[in-house]
Amino acid sequence: MRILAIETSCDETAIAVLEASGGLGNPHFRTLGNTLLSQIHLHQEFGGVVPNLAKREHEKNLPIILEKVLKEAGLDANNPALDYLAVTEGPGLEPALWTGITFAQDLSKKWNLPLMPVNHMEGHIVSVLYGSDTTISWPAIALLVSGGHTELVYVRELGSYEILGRTKDDAVGEAFDKVARLLGLPYPGGPEISRLAEIHREKHNGDLGIPRFIFPRPMIHSSDLNFSFSGLKTSVLYKLRSLGDLDEETKEEVARAFEDAAVETLVEKARKALLSHEARSLIVAGGVSANRYLRKELGRLTADFPGLTLRLPEPSLTTDNAVMIAMVGYIKALSGLPFPDDEIRARGNLSF
Numbered sequence: 271m272r273i274l275a276i277e278t279s280c281d282e283t284a285i286a287v288l289e290a291s292g293g294l295g296n297p298h299f300r301t302l303g304n305t306l307l308s309q310i311h312l313h314q315e316f317g318g319v320v321p322n323l324a325k326r327e328h329e330k331n332l333p334i335i336l337e338k339v340l341k342e343a344g345l346d347a348n349n350p351a352l353d354y355l356a357v358t359e360g361p362g363l364e365p366a367l368w369t370g371i372t373f374a375q376d377l378s379k380k381w382n383l384p385l386m387p388v389n390h391m392e393g394h395i396v397s398v399l400y401g402s403d404t405t406i407s408w409p410a411i412a413l414l415v416s417g418g419h420t421e422l423v424y425v426r427e428l429g430s431y432e433i434l435g436r437t438k439d440d441a442v443g444e445a446f447d448k449v450a451r452l453l454g455l456p457y458p459g460g461p462e463i464s465r466l467a468e469i470h471r472e473k474h475n476g477d478l479g480i481p482r483f484i485f486p487r488p489m490i491h492s493s494d495l496n497f498s499f500s501g502l503k504t505s506v507l508y509k510l511r512s513l514g515d516l517d518e519e520t521k522e523e524v525a526r527a528f529e530d531a532a533v534e535t536l537v538e539k540a541r542k543a544l545l546s547h548e549a550r551s552l553i554v555a556g557g558v559s560a561n562r563y564l565r566k567e568l569g570r571l572t573a574d575f576p577g578l579t580l581r582l583p584e585p586s587l588t589t590d591n592a593v594m595i596a597m598v599g600y601i602k603a604l605s606g607l608p609f610p611d612d613e614i615r616a617r618g619n620l621s622f
């Protein structure tokens with residue numbers, strides 16, 4: 271089955287064509303064409319994503335990317351050999367989502383193909399199925415960590431999701447971005463904070479002595495599976511105010527202390543979810559899953575649960591992309607449910 275998918279929920283314009291086979295039990299995906307245009311450089315000067323700027327860029331880029339992807343996949347632009355179209359309906363920035371949806375609806379009419387609406391967060395979950403190991407043991411706990419979301423989800427099997435906990439305020443990626451801004455680092459801040467923290471850990475070779483800064487781990491001891499990251503960010507803000515001008519070493523140390531707090535909070539909440547729910551896999555996906563320190567600490571967490579397998583997406587699929595949207599499209603197509611295309615609309619706050 272061939273699916274063309276479109277993703278425009280935030281600041282990445284992406285289209286992919288996937289050849290999928292094997293059914294739900296042993297899905298196999300081959301990318302025939304894939305193009306992603308990041309708008310990061312445009313939003314950088316504003317320190318975050320500007321919805322209307324994102325919309326304008328998506329509108330400009332979609333036709334260009336489509337032409338490129340069809341060419342790469344060897345498909346005829348007037349009558350492409352495809353079975354389905356898929357598009358992200360939410361969650362995300364509504365003006366940005368609408369550009370992808372209307373573009374997909376026009377293609378659906380022009381090519382006479384069914385169009386499936388896809389939940390972006392389901393895309394992040396299934397992104398771990400891409401690659402050589404496409405089977406996964408269910409049930410799973412999914413920790414979704416991105417710029418807009420921080421969620422723990424119980425996945426009984428593909429297509430069956432239940433939210434166990436979520437952030438009450440900022441998402442963890444947002445906290446990385448805000449702390450990076452306080453440190454004068456460019457957007458997106460996650461990779462920058464991670465780079466400084468790594469320099470600090472390497473310099474001290476694991477022996478940090480008595481740390482100068484320890485930031486709070488909000489809600490780490492609460493009995494539920496919710497998160498909160500705004501207090502952590504505020505605590506970094508107050509500390510930086512008291513420090514005045516920062517030398518490079520202090521910046522690195524603040525970045526490390528922040529990353530320690532954020533990662534420990536994520537890992538301990540995932541541990542709590544694993545202790546209270548039977549799971550055979552731990553899925554961790556979304557932009558922040560690229561964080562190397564988080565990956566290392568998740569490895570240690572998994573070692574405490576015999577029989578549990580840790581599943582992470584390939585690095586190129588950690589950030590937003592259209593491959594994961596096409597993968598969900600395949601799963602939905604197999605379910606055989608009808609998709610009324612003209613009812614598809616942008617759902618900024620869509621949840622499982």
Ligand code: KG4
Nearest residue numbers: 416417418443458460461557558561589590
């Ligand atoms: O999933 P994603 O690409 O977009 C959203 O749906 O939000 O996630 C983007 C987020 C940004 O906040 C970015 O700073 C963060 O992922 N991020 C990281 C790293 N790489 C990206 N955070 C921490 N460490 C990283 N290495």
Ligand code: ZN
Nearest residue numbers: 416556557590
């Ligand atoms: Zn995302």
